[in-house]
Amino acid sequence: MEILLFGITREIVGQNQLTVPTQDRPETVGKLKEWLAQQYPALQKLSSLAVAVDSEYADDAQPLPSGAEVALIPPVSGG
Amino acid sequence: MEILLFGITREIVGQNQLTVPTQDRPETVGKLKEWLAQQYPALQKLSSLAVAVDSEYADDAQPLPSGAEVALIPPVSGG
Amino acid sequence: MNINPRYSRQTQLPTFGPEAQQKLAEARVLVIGAGGLGVPVLQYLAGMGVGTLGLADGDVVSLNNLHRQVLYTEAQVGQPKVEAAAKQLTQLNSTVKLLPFHLHLNPKNALNLLKDFDVVIDATDNFEARYLINDACVILGKPFVYGALHQFEGQVSVFNYQSGPTYRCVFPTPPTPAEIPDCNTAGVLGVVPGIIGTYQALEAVKIITGVGEPLTGVLLMLDLLQNTQFKMKLKAKPENQSIKKLKSSYATAGCSTVAALSVETLHQWIEDGKDFMLLDVREQQEYQQGHLTNARHTPLSDFEAQTRNLFLEKPVVTFCQKGVRSQKAAHLLLDKKNDLEVYSVIGGMEQWLAQLGNQLVINQTPNT
Amino acid sequence: MNINPRYSRQTQLPTFGPEAQQKLAEARVLVIGAGGLGVPVLQYLAGMGVGTLGLADGDVVSLNNLHRQVLYTEAQVGQPKVEAAAKQLTQLNSTVKLLPFHLHLNPKNALNLLKDFDVVIDATDNFEARYLINDACVILGKPFVYGALHQFEGQVSVFNYQSGPTYRCVFPTPPTPAEIPDCNTAGVLGVVPGIIGTYQALEAVKIITGVGEPLTGVLLMLDLLQNTQFKMKLKAKPENQSIKKLKSSYATAGCSTVAALSVETLHQWIEDGKDFMLLDVREQQEYQQGHLTNARHTPLSDFEAQTRNLFLEKPVVTFCQKGVRSQKAAHLLLDKKNDLEVYSVIGGMEQWLAQLGNQLVINQTPNT
Known part of the structure; x- marks a missing residue:
């Protein structure tokens, strides 16, 4: 599963995109967040991190189908 | 086959998109232009009209596969 | 309908016409x-003919604003932004009614300020x-056009429009400064807020005129380094x-700001009897050699004790000899009360004497 | 490396830094x-610190420019755009070297004008x-940043960059006016060129600094009513x-332009001994009641005969009583020679007398 990264998550991960290995594929958005927290502890401290699944805002309970396109969207404040 | 329209071609056709019926499906970009000229004679007078096939610039000889996404892009001059 | 030749190029657009122009005039x-976002928003909304344009900002123009805040001039450095902006915008379009508000938005002034407007543009730079x-x-039922950026990425959306999603529907709670870079510290390439701000101006026009599809229910993300865009549908x-x-405070600890104040503005405030x-x-x-008539003496060397019993409610202006110690003092005050409205006077007493001489100065002894 | 505090917010960007700032300064x-595209390009490139900024335009500021050309002021209506722009931009950033060229680009002046620059921005409004x-x-081997628009759609690309595709690789030949609306006649919503122009400024920065991915080999299409984008890869x-x-003429019949000239500029040209x-x-x-000292009498009633043997090579300025007949005459000249540089004086003799009195006027009889 491919995850598009935006904002500070790009800096935390060090690239614009992230691949979740097939054997690790989380079943829900909440599980994905747990997996991310394990891999990149700095992501854990983001209290407001929006997750888009197939270009729609997704709550933690939302299931992640196998072909899902996921994006991590943190708030940004600059102006 | 769906054709995305831009610029003056939207005004000529009267919408942002155009469907080519399956039975009419042209084999090449050149044939598509002929079909368009028949349906919308005003398109014929566009001497420079770029055609994108699957988001790439296409010459008249280029074949049109059945699932191709086509766009008509005329030059614009405003500033 | 009155057709103004000034807007002829807009009104001749088939999808726009004099009707949309009239809606702009009434808006x-x-x-x-x-700042970086507000400048292009203001320039284009004024140019296009929005009838009444309020602008709220508590800062003054700094030299390092000019790379992205291209409305201002070098000569306006040190002036309140809203005054400088209003002066420039009047020269562009004298028919727009400009309402400058030199203030930092806070929970006390927000509702009163916003209530008289149809559309709000969030062109701020902090959470x-x-x-x-x-x-x-949300409380007042006003739509607002959101724009924000991080390095070369921008976000744009229209929130709270016709029962649509709000900012909190995307990001429920404010991040702490430890999570996300905030304040005026991150880098910005000059033209990036120019792009985001022009998108915001266009969304405002869509809301006002009904032309086009406003970005409601969608967060638009622009990656300007790679020229890609991503849209997230919202609920x-x-x-x-x-x-x-409103909450009593929205301050995120450690991220409060000290506004700079010019001596001219301070002079004006004293003359106007402003409450601070x-x-x-x-x-x-x-202090004894010469101080301003209404200044309270709270030396920095004993600042904590001197200010312990101050009732910090009204705006506070800090003042020193050259403008350095007043900055420190201002930050100490913010540590005590992080939603306080605090200004530090640029150049301090030396600047005052250079520009205003002995006006309002008590006990000034001649330089001997 | 010299770090200028003015650009501190840019140089602190990790991907930009003082190195990229230095490249801007040398560019x-x-x-x-x-006009609509050039104004935001100029504002942001000047603000961001491009070292040398040439600006070429043969027009004067009109009232109906101001809705989208937000750099200019009402007081500058009638002034050559490049002069007005240079005045404003100097106030924004006095450290930029501004080179204004008050001319219409033509096949005679183009190569000489372009040869001294590293990057060219096509911010024009005609084919x-x-x-x-x-x-x-292409002849000079310079990259150029293209931007153009039609109603709410924009096109942006970087052409002729590092052996990449050119404009003719997308659109091989100029359309005739019958095909595509051209000239200064189509409608434009004020902020739309603001968006396209800011994209162009960013592409210029990418080319100059090497930061990001320039839009080379790609035509970016923006639909700003629906906030969608479409990219076409080019070969x-x-x-x-x-x-x-160069071709001897690029004029597309029927679409040549008459530039407006203010009486002040005409006066200046005469004083400067400009060749026209x-x-x-x-x-x-x-004519007998009073005419300018160096004016050739070619009455409109017999214009064809009067101008038949004129050698139309240098710029021509047409002049009448109020500025209406001079427009007609200018268009007649363009019909004869469509790449001629033609100006019509705004307000004609009446404007001259009102602003300059009897200066350079011969045989003026008193109004009795």
């Missing part, structure tokens, strides 16, 4: 923040203001639409 | 067209200029990269 738009604007717009969450009251507290943080001898 | 950029810029850039065609010589031909197209009696 009242408030732009909060006259504190963004969540406050969101909540105030309105009822709990975010039923806010009835002026703290002179210089030492005893400096 | 020489020519912006052709100081004639766009194809001329393309060919000149370079060798026949378009091997242009060796001044045609007074009023009738015999008007």
